[in-house]
Amino acid sequence: MGDRFAGTVLRDLDGGAARPTLGEIGLAQFAPYLMNRVMARWNANMSEALKQHDMTTAKMRALAVLSLSSTVTINELSVYAVTEQSTMSRTLDSLEEQGYIRRQPRPEDMRVRDVAITEEGRIAFEAVWPTMYELLMQLFDGVSDDEYTAFATILHKVLRNIRKYEI
Amino acid sequence: MGDRFAGTVLRDLDGGAARPTLGEIGLAQFAPYLMNRVMARWNANMSEALKQHDMTTAKMRALAVLSLSSTVTINELSVYAVTEQSTMSRTLDSLEEQGYIRRQPRPEDMRVRDVAITEEGRIAFEAVWPTMYELLMQLFDGVSDDEYTAFATILHKVLRNIRKYEI
Numbered sequence: 001m002g003d004r005f006a007g008t009v010l011r012d013l014d015g016g017a018a019r020p021t022l023g024e025i026g027l028a029q030f031a032p033y034l035m036n037r038v039m040a041r042w043n044a045n046m047s048e049a050l051k052q053h054d055m056t057t058a059k060m061r062a063l064a065v066l067s068l069s070s071t072v073t074i075n076e077l078s079v080y081a082v083t084e085q086s087t088m089s090r091t092l093d094s095l096e097e098q099g100y101i102r103r104q105p106r107p108e109d110m111r112v113r114d115v116a117i118t119e120e121g122r123i124a125f126e127a128v129w130p131t132m133y134e135l136l137m138q139l140f141d142g143v144s145d146d147e148y149t150a151f152a153t154i155l156h157k158v159l160r161n162i163r164k165y166e167i
Numbered sequence: 168m169g170d171r172f173a174g175t176v177l178r179d180l181d182g183g184a185a186r187p188t189l190g191e192i193g194l195a196q197f198a199p200y201l202m203n204r205v206m207a208r209w210n211a212n213m214s215e216a217l218k219q220h221d222m223t224t225a226k227m228r229a230l231a232v233l234s235l236s237s238t239v240t241i242n243e244l245s246v247y248a249v250t251e252q253s254t255m256s257r258t259l260d261s262l263e264e265q266g267y268i269r270r271q272p273r274p275e276d277m278r279v280r281d282v283a284i285t286e287e288g289r290i291a292f293e294a295v296w297p298t299m300y301e302l303l304m305q306l307f308d309g310v311s312d313d314e315y316t317a318f319a320t321i322l323h324k325v326l327r328n329i330r331k332y333e334i
Contacts (some may be wrong), residue, residue: 009303009315010303010304010312022234022235022299023234023235026235027232031307031318032306034319035209035322037326038202038329039202041330043203064194064200068193080194129188138329140198140328142324143321148177150314150317150321151317152195154314154317155198155205158205158306159201159204159208161305161306162208
């Protein structure tokens with residue numbers, strides 16, 4: 001409470017603090033602005049790097065999620081892969097043609113089709129992973145493990161918050 | 168160096184550490200994944216909230232940047248506002264029609280047109296700012312000022328890194 005009041009960015013308005021203006025905060029302290037800047041560049045770089053592997057961002061994300069889960073539905077996949085469902089649906093068509101995934105109706109509920117990665121899909125993802133890891137290391141160059149862990153912890157907190165406050 | 172070697176996420180491959188797999192790291196510790204998840208939701212919520220003010224994300228971002236700078240070019244504006252130049256160009260046309268911005272050729276170089284916010288533009292941005300600030304406070308609910316500052320510091324570092332390693 002006390003530190004919220006005194007803070008230059010996060011202030012307790014209900015506790016009587018005055019709302020700072022954007023000018024007082026500055027864009028450089030407006031975290032969502034910084035994250036948008038970083039992620040626009042990260043996603044563009046990733047997309048470019050994936051081209052050399054004949055892979056798209058949506059395919060890479062789908063394979064990444066599937067390589068970690070036994071089976072998922074297309075709904076879950078589009079949330080985890082941050083990809084619109086229509087795009088994900090086309091992406092899965094293409095991945096199935098390539099033999100990288102399998103879709104099969106769930107025995108208990110034939111309307112649901114579970115998606116699973118194939119051995120070929122795992123190999124395709126493993127081929128792009130070193131590139132992804134290199135980009136991650138470049139992104140966090142000069143950041144210590146402790147700083148990285150603290151950073152990820154805040155990201156978990158804000159991800160929980162933003163799901164809680166869903167409009 | 169030492170902590171890079173031992174780290175579960177960031178490892179010094181040149182120093183002889185083995186590259187971890189995505190399975191070892193886990194999506195929950197892959198920071199760009201978390202940031203994409205957060206920002207997809209943030210941008211969707213923001214876009215929705217701005218509709219009530221008859222405002223788009225691109226317009227809000229342009230007005231935010233212009234409210235903090237004396238004059239900027241469309242190139243600078245599209246970088247700072249994380250908006251493609253063609254979109255930004257149309258956005259400025261619309262903002263000019265609304266009387267929120269002014270464009271004028273630079274006296275020293277008539278090929279460059281500087282963009283500046285008008286008083287009406289400032290008022291329009293001030294009208295949406297409380298909503299933006301509320302979303303920011305919700306996003307960082309439960310995050311202390313010190314944590315926020317540390318978080319922003321890492322974001323500055325990664326933004327510098329990603330510009331340095333530009334493909």
